Amino acid sequence: MKRIRILVFNAALGVLDYRVPEGKPVEHGSVVIAPLGPRQVLGIVWEAERLSAQEVPESKLRPILEVLPVPPIPERLRRLIEWTADYYCAPLASVARMALGSMAALRGGGTTTEYRLTGMEPARLTPQRAAALDALQGEQASIKELAELASVSDGVLRGMVGAGLLEPVTVDLDRPYPRADPGFAVPELSEGQQAAADVFVEAVRTPRFAPFLLDGVTGSGKTETYFEAVAEALRLNRQVLVLLPEIALTENFLRRFEHRFGVSPILWHSSLKSSERRRAWRSIVLGDAQVVVGARSALFLPYAHLGLIIVDEAHEISFKQDDGVRYNARDVAVMRAKFEAFPVILASATPALETMQLAEAGVYRKIDLPARFGGAQLPDIQIVDLRQEAPERGKWLAPRLVEEMKARLARGEQSLLFLNRRGYAPLTLCRHCGYRFQCPNCTAWLVEHRFSQRLACHHCGHEVPVPEACPECGTGDCLVACGPGVERIADEVAEILPEARVALVTSDTMNTAEAMNEFVAKAENKAIDVIVGTQLVTKGYHFPELTLVGVVDADLGLEGGDLRAAERTYQQVAQVAGRAGRGEKPGEVLIQTRHPEASVIAALAAGDRDAFYAAEIEARRDANAPPFGRWAAIIVSSEDQAEAKAAARTIGGTAPNLPDMLVLGPAPAPLSLLRGRHRFRLLINAKRSAELQRVLREWLEPLQFPRGVRVHIDVDPYSFV
Ligand SMILES: Nc1ncnc2c1ncn2[C@@H]1O[C@H](COP(=O)(O)OP(=O)(O)OP(=O)(O)O)[C@@H](O)[C@H]1O
Numbered sequence: 001m002k003r004i005r006i007l008v009f010n011a012a013l014g015v016l017d018y019r020v021p022e023g024k025p026v027e028h029g030s031v032v033i034a035p036l037g038p039r040q041v042l043g044i045v046w047e048a049e050r051l052s053a054q055e056v057p058e059s060k061l062r063p064i065l066e067v068l069p070v071p072p073i074p075e076r077l078r079r080l081i082e083w084t085a086d087y088y089c090a091p092l093a094s095v096a097r098m099a100l101g102s103m104a105a106l107r108g109g110g111t112t113t114e115y116r117l118t119g120m121e122p123a124r125l126t127p128q129r130a131a132a133l134d135a136l137q138g139e140q141a142s143i144k145e146l147a148e149l150a151s152v153s154d155g156v157l158r159g160m161v162g163a164g165l166l167e168p169v170t171v172d173l174d175r176p177y178p179r180a181d182p183g184f185a186v187p188e189l190s191e192g193q194q195a196a197a198d199v200f201v202e203a204v205r206t207p208r209f210a211p212f213l214l215d216g217v218t219g220s221g222k223t224e225t226y227f228e229a230v231a232e233a234l235r236l237n238r239q240v241l242v243l244l245p246e247i248a249l250t251e252n253f254l255r256r257f258e259h260r261f262g263v264s265p266i267l268w269h270s271s272l273k274s275s276e277r278r279r280a281w282r283s284i285v286l287g288d289a290q291v292v293v294g295a296r297s298a299l300f301l302p303y304a305h306l307g308l309i310i311v312d313e314a315h316e317i318s319f320k321q322d323d324g325v326r327y328n329a330r331d332v333a334v335m336r337a338k339f340e341a342f343p344v345i346l347a348s349a350t351p352a353l354e355t356m357q358l359a360e361a362g363v364y365r366k367i368d369l370p371a372r373f374g375g376a377q378l379p380d381i382q383i384v385d386l387r388q389e390a391p392e393r394g395k396w397l398a399p400r401l402v403e404e405m406k407a408r409l410a411r412g413e414q415s416l417l418f419l420n421r422r423g424y425a426p427l428t429l430c431r432h433c434g435y436r437f438q439c440p441n442c443t444a445w446l447v448e449h450r451f452s453q454r455l456a457c458h459h460c461g462h463e464v465p466v467p468e469a470c471p472e473c474g475t476g477d478c479l480v481a482c483g484p485g486v487e488r489i490a491d492e493v494a495e496i497l498p499e500a501r502v503a504l505v506t507s508d509t510m511n512t513a514e515a516m517n518e519f520v521a522k523a524e525n526k527a528i529d530v531i532v533g534t535q536l537v538t539k540g541y542h543f544p545e546l547t548l549v550g551v552v553d554a555d556l557g558l559e560g561g562d563l564r565a566a567e568r569t570y571q572q573v574a575q576v577a578g579r580a581g582r583g584e585k586p587g588e589v590l591i592q593t594r595h596p597e598a599s600v601i602a603a604l605a606a607g608d609r610d611a612f613y614a615a616e617i618e619a620r621r622d623a624n625a626p627p628f629g630r631w632a633a634i635i636v637s638s639e640d641q642a643e644a645k646a647a648a649r650t651i652g653g654t655a656p657n658l659p660d661m662l663v664l665g666p667a668p669a670p671l672s673l674l675r676g677r678h679r680f681r682l683l684i685n686a687k688r689s690a691e692l693q694r695v696l697r698e699w700l701e702p703l704q705f706p707r708g709v710r711v712h713i714d715v716d717p718y719s720f721v
């Protein structure tokens, strides 16, 4: 191959042609470095016929500089990258970039220095050195990491190196990970679990696309069951990817995995250290990595021989990325399995409507686990009608819920209160003049955080200290908090049950793996009586002593313009309810609401999942909403409101008039100001027959906008703000 076409990692440059000097081994998929003016660019060699580029005469082609020492990006992954870019109307380069690790990973090789104790025991020691000697037994890491472990300064450890207490060790950056053992701790499965596991194991043995929905009630042991599929893949030496919706859940997963397979799986997410990232990427690409657990970004990595993907809590909307490439990792996971011909398991107790529909249509094979493991019963669910059982003035917990919590505390059992709102209060106003604290960059109130004593915007991160006086009228001591956030609920619990040990679980308090682990360990060891938390605690956890769940405000998710509100409320409440009564003692759930008649709430109370899905599916069918019709959103933004509005109008004005597509808007977005940008939205509702992506491209590509205008397409949107 003399002339090659390269996909360059800069969406603005896109595709460029080069020449290959004699003797450089280049294939499609090779990762190369090429000159661009005085700079160098990174790119992937692509099939020329699949990418259009400006034709450059032979004589003007520059030679590439280097072929990086990594295996080429496999063809099937290249096809998936193309499919994703096409489906989500995203630049190919932006999708392809997700396949690559860091530059360091691409270069490979190399060593780093770590330190460990020498075993020397000096006669006299400073207290800090003594503490470090204790803490670092059996550890080996960089000085910085050891310092963190031992809670001493780097300086102390460097001193210990000088004194011969610590010694340097040269470590291969690509050293292999310990091997997982499929037979390490094989559980005894229940009959239902075994039947499900057998199906999965058979599928793993058959190199064919096989999508499954593992539909098991909360506490049915979905993890144990799909672990058998993982075990089979390990035996066959095929790689496994387990996608989790958020990093917060990984710690818990790691423990369970280690328990079953003897070692930790390999982690992949955005906050890995660069050395970890590089080691993980290389072992994935070279095929040594056995099982990778990650957030959605792990999906596009060039696994050497992937043979199974599991999407756990597959209904979670965080699988949908809502900036950059707006892809849904759940759906792309299924596509990857299809392109590469292996099974994919979507596991959930509350499957998305789309997934349910596909299962009912026979596209996905549905595997049911209808009962909890070990004979535990599903909890009893009751409604607390707040209009009739009002909490005390200025309080948020109804008397019945309070009584039940007191009873739990007296019996030494645990309660969990769920409210999906961080902070102390969602709105702060001046009692005197009515001034409301609003974000200057966003259409949003500032949320009071009492621990940090700040008012914060949850959209852009803008923060101010809580002022002494009203900034509008100057009156002192006049600010009132309106409405509850989890911090306020935790305060209320402390007042009602002063002796209770309360844990507040939100992304503000649980921002490290250590914090999360400590919480889980305490909850498991009965060192916590009441958990107050956001959606962070609604799923995945198994606390046998937890017997009461209180949903503080079930109506919260039903407000606003979210077209999937009913489904999401159902999922959230059903998931959190599913934390109750997982052990030997029965669980009880109290749902506080002002709309007990709403069909979601009624279905939850009746425990009638099928009725909810059936009703919601009919409503979606009538509205031509997904999964029957399709949606796409166009979001137009600019720092200049008039400019944004004009651009949105241009888009609206040029909308194609097609029988199978309805264009709604433009209208100001509910979040009409976000991070200083004014926003307008259009929503497209298309029939399945419409060629949505092609129409969108042909409609939008010819349009020209001022520089400050951004136009985003969101196919299958989950966010409507
Ligand atoms: N076959 C088994 N042997 C031993 N323990 C099991 C078995 N199956 C499940 N368990 C235990 O039962 C508990 C519930 O299982 P698990 O958390 O996998 O349920 P789940 O279906 O994922 O629930 P959720 O959807 O609520 O997270 C866990 O503590 C798990 O270890």
Ligand SMILES: [Zn+2]
Pocket (backbone or CB within 6 Å): 439, 440, 441, 442, 444, 457, 458, 459, 460, 461, 462, 675
């Ligand atoms: Zn803001």
